[in-house]
Amino acid sequence: MDTRTRITACTSRIGRGSRRAVAMLAVTAVLWTGAAGANDRQSLDEIREAVTEHARAKLAEGSNSTVEVSRVDPRLRLAPCGEPLETFEPPGRGGRSRATVGVRCHAPSPWTLYVSVRIETIKDIFVAARTIPRGTLLTESDLTRVERNVNRLTRGYFTDAEQLLGMEASRPLREGEIITAGRIDAPRLVERGQTVLITASGSGASISMSGEALQSGALGDRIRVRNNSSERVVEGEIVADSRVQVGY
Structure with missing residues (x-):
């Protein structure tokens, strides 16, 4: 009976000692004992093609991007997959420039492989x-x-x-x-202590009054202002240079 051993291998270069790590993974990778012909192991070219297609479709940004797939160790003996290869992105692996794409086979002999890619946009x-x-x-x-x-x-x-x-x-x-x-x-349109025009609107009516800004802010910021006539402090939105809109 053939013996098939499953292991997850990573082909990316990640710092010093990575070559030694890759070599060790290659030795302990999925092995297919018996005949060693090309038909007895998964095509590494197919793996690279699957990784490239995934990276271009999911990770790259159109025609502005180029994808470079890391070399897959040729010593790997992965059992031939009896169904289309599945690609995925492992959580927490990779960034925008360098990423990792997982390749998975479910049958007849399950295996998973991780391949690093470099993306330039x-x-x-x-x-x-x-x-x-x-x-x-x-x-x-x-x-x-x-x-x-x-x-x-x-x-x-x-x-x-x-x-x-x-x-x-x-x-x-x-x-x-x-x-x-x-x-x-965003540029400040109102400075603290500045005189501003306070506009209050509601119920189809609008009134304006002079006030003092108690805070600085940019367009869209909400600040506190004091009505110079009533001394009442209200909060409003900066809608233009030196103008604050409040509701009532």
Whole structure:
């Protein structure tokens, strides 16, 4: 009777000693004792093709992406799968640039293999066209496009200039520095202590009055304001420069 041994093997390179680990896994991988012909083991090319298709469909971002599948150890003797190979993404393995794709066979002899892939997605993103001081409101002259592999950009990026124009640099930006959400803020339209126009609306009526901002904020922020006439403190939404909308 043939003896078939099941084990999960990983072919990715993950730091020092990985070659030794892969070699050990290869020795203890799924073995098919008996004849050693090509028809007696699973095609490694089919495994790589399945991994490539999965990565392109589930992990890559269209035509801007390239997928490189790690080498599968040719010494592996995996039992031929009697059904289409199943691919999946193991939880907690891989990131945007490097990921792991699992390949599984259920019958006649179950086995599971993990293969690492490297994904590159090239996009035009915005960087600072010059040194930008903190507090600067960004204009087109402050922005320039460069090509980058965005899978390596863990802090984010912008591809749409409309999302940046008019935003305020929350910290100094060096020339060529990638502009991220952590580097910009919506500009403040109201400063604490500033005189604002308070508009109250409801039941089909609207009234306006002068007030004092008790907090600073940007468009859409809710802040507290004091009615200069009644001294009443209310909360409202910043709807424009120096304008706060409250309900009643």
